[in-house]
Amino acid sequence: MDSFKLLSLLKTCISSKSLVKGKLIHQKVISLGLQNNVSICKSLISFYFSSHLHDSAYRVFNTIEHPLDISLWNGLMAAYAKSFMYFEALELFQRLWEYPYLKPNSFTYPSVLKACGGLGNVGYGKMIHTHLIKVGSLYDVVVASSLVGMYAKCSMFDQATRMFDEMPERDVACWNTVISCYYQDGRAEKALELLGKMRDAGFEPNSVTLTVAISSCARLMDLERGKEIHGELVKDGIVLDGFFGSALVDMYGKCGCLEMAKEVFEQIPEKGVVTWNSMISGYSSVGDSRSCIELFRRMNAEGIKPSLTTLSSILMACSRSAQLQYGKFIHGYIIRNMIGADIFVNNCLIDLYFKCGNFHSAESIFEMMPKTDVVSWNVMISGFVSVGKYFDALITYEDMIKAGLNPDAVTFSSVLAACSQLAALEKGKEIHNSITQSSLERNEVVMGALLDMYAKCGAVDEAFRIFCNLPERDLVSWTSMITAYGSHGRALEALSLFGEMQKSSSKPDAVTFLAVLSACSHGGLVDEGCYYFNQMTSEHDIKPQLEHYSCLIDLLGRAGRLHEAYEFVQSNPETREDVGLLSTLFSACRLHKCLELGEKIAELLIKKDPDDSPTYIVLSNMYASAKKWDKVRKVKSNVHDFGMKFGVIAEEQFRCHEQAPTKTPSPESYPIVGNLLGFLRNRHRFHDWVADMLSQTPSSTLQVNSFLNLSQGVCTANPVNIQHLLHSNFHNYIKGSRFQENLHELLGTGIFSVDAHLWNLQRKISSHEFSTNSLKQHISDVVTSQLSHNLLPCLSNACNQNQIVDLQDILQRFTFSNICKIAFGVDITTLQNSGFVQAFDDAVEICSSRLLSPIPNVWKIKRLLNVGSEKRLKEAIDVVNDFAMEIIKSKERQRHNSSENRGKSKDLLSRFMSKTWEMEFEDQDQKRKFLRDIIISFVLAGKDSTSTALTWFFWLINGHPRCLRLILDEVSRLESFNYDELRELNYLHAALSESLRLFPPVPINSKLTVDDDVWPDGTQVRKGWFADYSAYGRMEKVWGPDCREFKPERWLDDEGVFKPCDQFRFPVFHCGPRMCLGKEMAYVQMKSVVVALMRGFEILAVDGGASAEKMMNPPYILTLNLKMKGGFLVKLKKRNDLI
């Protein structure tokens, strides 16, 4: 067999990929002694490469006795380069120098340069470049092109294009390389320019050129040019291949032309994953997650496996459209198919969960990720900021630092935003230091965020210092600084800065003018406001937006220049119709008692929306304060003329004006003693007495005068008034001195008794903690453990001994030990002789009697003399303080000794202790006092409320066997009772809510009025008056004629699912910004207790429970919490009727 025959056989083996035959031929070659034949060796090398047997190929080369033919070397080097085996290619090239007789030629260098490019080894590439210049090989167009390609691959685009410019001769490949170079270097415009030049030079672009050109159009969002290129392609009859087709789809998608993208997409005969990705990314960019998912399903059905890019694109679409369902589907797909999600996919998932408000899932994903990349930390931190979890953002930042990562500009900007929101100046300053250390002081974004942080934290001077040191002042920084001055009442400085800005090169925009106008508004600078408004339109040609008008109208309105404001609104067709502006002006009319203009505006507003009840109410209030009762009546009749569906409550407000034009109804009141006699007479049924009186008034609102007129006030059960009191005009109704004076010794400056800044600060910390999963889980664990170790054994004991026990007392002790464990992390049931329990109870009782005393301030005399209850209070408070301080100090010692335990303690005190790093204290004692006060507030809040609620609940179901049965049915279906399963107990939830409605643990609550006010029903409230609301749910107007009945069904929808009701109708947990923080905890606790007790025992009330008669006259005593008179005596029987 001769060598020709062997060569042809080897060719066939390569094309048919026949390994066995090829190997047989190799044997034959050896047996014939042809192993040094250059052509056969080259062919054998190709054969082995085609079978991926690279070692065998190398062996063929290595066994040649004298490899002195350069084409042999070139062949193997080219094969290596083609198979991405760049190291091997360069090694071979190195070996070539051992053979001085062999000279590399124009076929050698392209492979070597490709290997350099592939390895990014630009140093070696440059060496070869120098060598090529020396040997004069650069004239070869292929070699020069390869050199251009090498530089391009090593991202040295300038060098590549320079080389290209110097080339005397070029080929299409070379044009393509350099066009891609420009594209990859972000110079898409230049890439397109070169395409033109290529054509001018007489070269016909091929599909590679056009793909890059189309991608350049996509990057430039140049739809016109993209269409042109597409048109040429169609004209030339070029068939769409995967690459070019994908680039087109991508271009149309990016330019927002999804129809066209879809059309091209459907025309591509064989769609690879890149094509699918291009189409999906088009839909993703507009947040069309549904279309993305459809395509995803289609590609799966067509057997195309999605890549990680596919998944991240779809996830981005889902987060853009906040489509959690679809996002979860993709997440599920990743888990089911065990796809190793990369950092991009994980970041997209985190982003999605944050956007959809499901930050726990975001946290779980982050937990499982390797945390070596700063980007993932940034996604977490900015995610927390985006959902308002600023503390978590700061904690994550701390963890990131602990994990040894260096924050970058994005991290700093996000974490500074968190500081701004929390007004956490100290932390912000700390971050400022880190920024300085990271040398990011010249980063505009970071410095902008720093400026914003100082401005929002009220450190305006510090903000100004940053502003002065900015590397460059741009529009945003000028505007931020003007806003900072304006919003902190430094209107003149804001205006002076604006003057400076106008002299600089930055031109103000609409936002800057808004900052200027609002500075004028805050500073009451009416004329200046008008001047700048005119300047904005006339000199800067900025069309005012509604916000600008609103600022100006507010400014004029507050200054009482109402007619001017009105003319202003009317002068412009765009503002004339705007309800927001008219309403602002309407409120100003009410403020300045300008009835005539008010009527005019009300007419306009009513024309716009005849169903807008606030307009009628404000108008009727204006008439009422002007004593125009006939007009009040007319408004009401107009309401009917308009056929408006008016709620009972709104109706009542009119009736109130009609029937009691000058005075809010008041209970029987006598000179000197005020309402005292009525109070004493009805003390035993106080809440029912108040409820009766309230329901007899037209708008469920009363005015009350105390003994000697020492205090005066109002009390309401009208949801509209309650909304006004606790929400709309929140700042006008505070806990105030009455509450603080009476409870000062016990509560200090804890959350429960303070207002304004002190309250705000504690509220922020606490509401953050109460929203964490870890605290919720901890609460649930404590309740379960206390149930099995404390409550159930105690009841079993009583049951076994057939004792009558006071369930109210037992539940009180149980909830007290629960809250102590949650608050202090201490089990008081195991404490010996601490006296704390008794002392706390005594202190609460004495302080509440101060508050509830019909004659205020008598206790002050007793305190002065240090006698009676006041003497006992002093002693009790000492015990409480010693107890609390001892625990705080021991926790401090623990934290000091073991930094490991810091994050692990789950009780509230430890949590608050970790938060105190954020705050400034004068000394350690002040810090301890702060912790003592906030914790004692929590103990008080959580101590008796749930036990009281449970007591009445068991009493009620004793008198309602049908409800008892329904609850038992539901409870018996429960397999275990963990946190989630408790949520599913709809009937029990309804029954507990109904019980709370009838017997709210805090039936009446009091606020102090800061400034004169008029309630929505027209009730006048004077500065210094108390303003009470009653949560005792016996108002027929609110709950219907069956309001005194126990009917859990009123809380269920047709499917038996619990339906919550408006908070102002059911203010049992308070409402508005001071809403109870422990509501969720209370329900978990109540449900756990009910389930455990009802499964174990029949609870038989000695008095038979809630009979119809007792429902009318319930047995309570007058304390802060609605306690049952004489306790709740029960007998317990082991329950045998449940499985």
Ligand code: HEM
């Ligand atoms: C059935 C049980 C509960 C009811 C009916 C209830 C009701 C209320 C009410 C009416 C207030 C407003 C009190 C006022 O401002 O004078 C309040 C506030 C508060 N409650 Fe509850 N509560 C219950 C359980 C709990 C529990 C278990 C805790 C947790 C420890 C708790 C923590 C708080 C806190 C901290 C406040 C003060 C909020 C603030 O002023 O910002 N509550 N609760």
